[in-house]
Amino acid sequence: MLDHDVKYLKFKTYLNTYCPNCHNSFNVEKKDEKSIDFKAIYKGNEIDLRLSPYLDVFEVESSETIDKGDSVDDLLCPKCSKSLINKEVKCGECGSEVGEVLISAASRLIPFFICTRYGCEWHGLTKADERRIKLKIPRQDMPEQDQKLRVHNYQEVPYGYTTELALLEAGRCLQCKNPQCVEGCPVNIDIPAFIALIADEKFDDAAKKIKERNVLPAICGRVCPQESQCESRCILGYKDKPVAIGRLERFVADYERKMELVKVPVITRDTRKKVAVIGSGPAGLTVASDMRQHGYAVTVYEALHETGGVLTYGIPEFRLPKSIVQFEINYLKEMGCRVEMNHVIGNILTIDELLEHFDAVFIGVGAGLPTFMGVEGESLGNVFSSNEYLTRMNLMKAYKFPEYDTPMPKANKVVVIGGGNVAMDSARTALRTGADVTIVYRRSRHELPAREEEVHHAEEEGIKFRLLTNPVRYIGTDNNKVKAVECIRMELGEPDNSGRRRPVPIKDSNFVIECDMAIVAIGTGPNPILFSTTPDLKRNKWGYIEVDPTTNETSKKFVYAGGDIVTGSATVIEAMGAGRIAANAMHEKLSGKAKPKKKKEPRKKVKVN
C-alpha cells in the first residue's frame, strides 16, 4: 500500500465521479468507508485501483503493488469495462497517458484526469474547475476536548488544526484577486498570501507573513471574532461556510512557536528617543513592538503584577493559555522593551512626569472599571462583578486554592448576567468549579454579543440560557449571601441607536431563579485613576479619551491613546489596530516626517453585532 503522504492531498473532498462512457458512478460506500474504485491493467494482470475519497493519487486495492515511478498499462471502468484512457491528453507533468473521469461539482460535470504513473498528482484541471471542486470541501472543524471531560479541567478546549486539516482548509481559499477579507481585518493582514503559503506547506513563512501586520497571531487566532471580521467578507461564505481564517492563523502561530522557529529580530536602528507605553494589554503590546522595531527605547508600565492586561486577568486559561501570552511578552522583552510591573500610572508617576523623561506616551489602559446595574441587593455576599470573579480565578489562580492563597468563590448554582464574551468566560469558568450555571440575558439569542464559537461551546458544556430576561433584584439569606435573583421577562421593541431592538419589560412577569452566586457581566467603564492627575486630557461624555482618528493623538501633545480606553469595551484585534495607527503616527511625528495634515478617510469600523 501507498503510504499516505500528505503532500499529495490536494482536494480532500468526497465528490461524485462518473465514467465518461457508461455514466455509472465509481463511488462505493461501504458502512463508514467511502471510496472511488476502478480497475487497471498492470503487467498483464487486472488489478483493483482506488482513488482515495480525497481525489489524490490512486492506491492499489489488491495484493499486488506498483513499483515507484511505474505506470499502469490501462485504466478500466468496473461497470462497463471500457478503457478510460484519453489518447488526446497527456499528463502535464510526466507526459504519461491519462485516464479521464467526470466529476460532479457545482452542478456541472468536469473532466478530471488521472495520470497512470503511480504517485503523479497531475489532474489537468483549469483554475476555474479547481475552484468549483474547492467549493465542495467543507469547512474543517478543529478537534476539541470532549465536552464531558473538559468541564472538569481548565485546559484549552480546541486543540487546533493538525497539519492535514490546515492544508485542507487552506486549499479552500479561492485566492481572490480583490480579497475582501483583508478589508475586514482591523490590521489588514494579507490573508490570501498567508493561506497560499500554508497550502504550499511553508508554515514558517506564513507566520512571518502574518507577523508583518499582527504581532500576536497566536492570541488573535484564538480570541478574535472572525465571524464578524475577515470571515464575514469571505466570498465562499455566500454559498457555503467561509474559510476558517482564524483557525489557520492559530495553526501557523502555534506551529512557529512549537517548532521554535520564532526569531527575535535584532534591532539595529537607534533613534535615541524614548517612548512610554501605559498598559501591557493588546494595544500597548502592539505599540511597544512597533516602536521598538522603529528603533525607539520602549518602556511598558503595567499596574498589576502580571503583564498582558485583559489577556491575563480576563480571558480564562481554557480559552487562551497564559503560557502563550507570556511567550509573546517574552518576545517583546527579548527585542529590548523594558517592562515595569506594579506601576499604577497616575499615582506613582503622572503623565506629565512621564513626558519629562519620554518623547511620547501611549495610553492603552483599557476600560477596567466594572459597572453594576444598581438594583437592590447587589452588595450581598457572592454577588461578583465578572472582573472580580475572573481576576480571582485567572490572575490570582484561585482555582488552585489552597495552593494559591486567594480563595476560590464556590457555589452550586450560579447565575451570570450578560451575554458578551466576558459573560461566557465567567459562566464557563464557574461550570468548571462544578456549579450549575444559567446565563441571564435581556435580549434574544440573535443579539448575543459573544462570539458564535463561545456561545456554541457554552451550550455544548451544558450552560443554560435564560434569554429575554433581566434581573430586578437580588434576594439574600439571613447572613447576607445571595439566595435568589428575581427577574422579569422582556420582549423586543423598536430598534435603538445601536440598531438592536430595545428590550422592554413585560409587566407582572416577575419570577425567581434560585442561586448561591451571581456574576454581573454587563460591561465596564473607564478607570478614573489616570485622569485624576491628568485633568487636561479631553474625554467624551462616557469618560473615554477623545483622539484624532487618523493619528490617535489625544488633546495633549505627544500623548496617544488606543484600545478600550478610547472606544469602550471592544475586541483584542481592534485594540491592536488602534495601537498600530498610534505607533505609525508617533513614529512620523518623532522622526520629523509628519506631513502637513491631509484629509484621510478614517478607518472603516468593523461592525460587531
Add this chain to the structure above:
Amino acid sequence: MFQIVRKQEMARGTIIRFDINAPKIAKKAKAGQFVIIRVNETGERIPLTVADKDEFAGIITIIFQVVGKTTALMRSLNSGDMIKDVVGPLGKPAEIEKIGTVVMIGGGTGVAILHHVAKAFKEAGNYVIGIIGAQNKELLILENEMKNICDELVITTDDGSYGQQGFVTDPLKKYLEERYDIKLAYAIGPIIMMKFVCKLTKQYKVKTMVSLNPIMIDGTGMCGGCRVKVKGETRFCCVDGPDFDGDDVDFDELMNRNQLYLKEEKDSLLFSIR
C-alpha cells in the same frame, strides 16, 4: 522585589511593623493612601495602608495585625527578606488643610494609619487632639509617636489596664461638649468603632472622615470587590476612597461584606500549617 529593612513586633507579636525599601512609592505616598502587597508567587494581594514614609531614605512603613494566612506568613519574614510585589500608592490621599482644631480617633491597628494622617494635619498647622484606644495596655501601639504629634492625647482601654477605662467615644463626647471649635474628626479603626463615632459626631454636626478597609483584590478599580455604599451610591474604595465622609457610609453592609471569607481564610491557614 522589595526588601524589608526593619521589622518590629508590637503588642506581643500580634502587630508587626515593616519598613520596606520602595523609593518610588515613598516619593509619592501621601497620608491616607495604601499599598497592595503580594508576598510571594502564590500569595494573595492584600491592601495595607502606608503608616509612615521616609522620602529621603526611600522607605515606607506598614503596620499590620496578624489575622490570616498572608499576615501570618509576613510575620515569619525578617529584615533583609524580600517581598515579591508592592504596588502603590493607591487610593486618594486624605484631604489635609489648615482648618483649626481636629480630633483624631484611632482604635486598635487603626492607630497606625491614624498616626500618618495626624502627622500631616499637625504639619499643616492644625491643633490636633488625639484619642486612641485598645483592648488592653499590651495591645496599644504607637503611643509615643502619637504623643509627639498631638497637642492633647487621651488613651482609653476597654479593661482599664491603662489610661481611661472605656471606649474612645467617652472622651470624644467630652471634647465635643466642651470644645466648640472642633472642625473635623478623623476616625480610623474597627468598623464598629467608626460607626459609633459617626453616630456621636453627627449629633454635634462635626464632619467626620473615616478610612475604610474592605476586601480588595487588585486595588486599582478593576474588580469592584471593595464596593461600599456611600450616600446610597455604589463607590469603589480603592479609587474613590479609602477615606469617606462617615455620615454617608453604610457601615452594616461593609461589616457583612468583610465577613464573607472567614471560612476560606481559616482553611487556607490550616492548609499552610499542614
